[in-house]
Amino acid sequence: MEKTLKERIRRITARIIVGIDTGKDSHWARITDYRGIDLAKPAKVNNNEDGFESLMEKIKKASTAQNCGQVVIGMEPSGHYWRALGWYLKLHPICPVLVGVNPYHTKQAKELDDNSPTKSDKKDAQVIAHLIRDGRYFDTYLPEGHYAELRILNTERQRVMKQINRSTNTIIAIMDEYFPEYSKLFDNLVCPTSCAIIRAVPFPGDVLAAGFNTLLKLAREASNGKEGQKLAGELTNAAIGSVGVQEGKTSARFRLMQLLDELAFHQKQCDAVEEQLSGVMENLELGEILRSMKGIGLIISASFLGEIGDITRFSNWKQVRKLAGLNLVENSSGKRKSGTAISKRGRPHLRYILYMAGETCILHNPEMKSLYYHFRRRSKNPLHYYQAVVAVGLKVMRIMFHMLKNNEKYDPAKALGKVRTEQIAKTAGL
Secondary structure, eight states: OOOOHHHHHHTTTTOEEEEEEOOSSEEEEEEEOTTSOBSSOOEEEESSHHHHHHHHHHHHHHHHHHTOOOEEEEEOOOSSTTHHHHHHHHTSTTOOEEEEOOHHHHHHHTTTTTSOOOOOHHHHHHHHHHHHHTTOOEEOOOOOHHHHHHHHHHHHHHHHHHHHHHHHHHHHHHHHHHOGGGGGGOSSTTSHHHHHHHHHOOSHHHHHHHOHHHHHHHHHHHTTTSOOHHHHHHHHHHHHTOOOOOTTHHHHHHHHHHHHHHHHHHHHHHHHHHHHHHHHHHTOHHHHHHHTSTTOOHHHHHHHHHHHOOGGGOSSHHHHHHHHTOSEEEOOBTTBOOOEEEOOOSOHHHHHHHHHHHHHHHHHOHHHHHHHHHHHHOSSSOOOHHHHHHHHHHHHHHHHHHHHHHTOOOOHHHHSOHHHHHHHHHHHTO
16 A cells, blocks of 8 residues: 555556546446546446447547556545456456545645536546545555455444344333333343343333233243343333333334344344354454454454455554544644544444444453553553543554464463563552
8 A cells, every 4th residue: 555645656657547537327437647637538338348448448548649658546445336346447458546535635636726616526536636636545445255245244243233233223212101110120121031021011011010920921032041030120120110101012012023123133143254254254364363352252353354454455553543434633723732633534344343342352451451450541642542542442443453464372471561561550559
């Protein structure tokens, strides 16, 4: 991956630049030279093989006229409309350099040439070409092989987890309305035991009508013998003094049953996705390397690999940090100095995964746990909880990056380094 603006600009010199504004049925392309001058009329490109071949013929004709063999083609890699064209270009015999342009940059730069907020596909294609000319682009990555499989499965798991969370939150909301005391009986309101009880006796009147013996039997069956008289008694006591809503219970009961069925369905889907993820990871040696670190399991390792793809395209861990949007930014001017915060300009799921990696490693990895308490307790600039978790997550990312780059399993002795180990020992001795 390119690191500096200067390096990106150097790649553009004496090359043909093609800016493409993508759409569902057709795209618009502007073929320019490295100065931004149009070499052909704006071209409408149909989203099919004939349209793609027609575009390549136009590019080839302009390349021959300019006596330039190398071509840089860029587009906004947002949504999914660009992918078919992107793969076509990547596999094309002329091997163009395929780059991406941030859609936000296109929106901000569209007024520079004509001082007008007017938007059109032709204009956007030209703006994209000019941004590429100025080095305002990034290398487009299209994952292949196992990395492509992991990215798709991770996306599917995110979708299913959103559905699970939506169903869970709605179930909790209904129970809070009709049986508010119930939530105090379970740490997890949608655990298997709780779901079985809600199916049988969702409301206080149902609990009291069932009677203690029926509740006792229900509690034992729902929990496989782990619960009994205590839970039955707590249910009864909660129902006796309940202040739950009394109206609309028939429809609320029906809605609860629908939601419980939906939750069970999505949990089954999640299990299937994780089984597929496990199958892909079994064929990846890199997955075993990542899981050698305590706190890094199947989901975190699979999500990390799916988000970053081939590790060889990165030369430095800071590029992964920026990809996740965890690089620090500040807003200072003159004598006013602001604090720093993470940019959040990057892949949100990668950022979430690194946060979760920080949390799980604090619980299960002794080295990361000691690092966390160092961040919280140090005398100079102690961090709040969430700040410390993010900092630990970044450290975990650096370790995973090193392990993948060097094909090396986790070594506790190397995890923190000499300087940090001394700092931690000093903080612990305070």
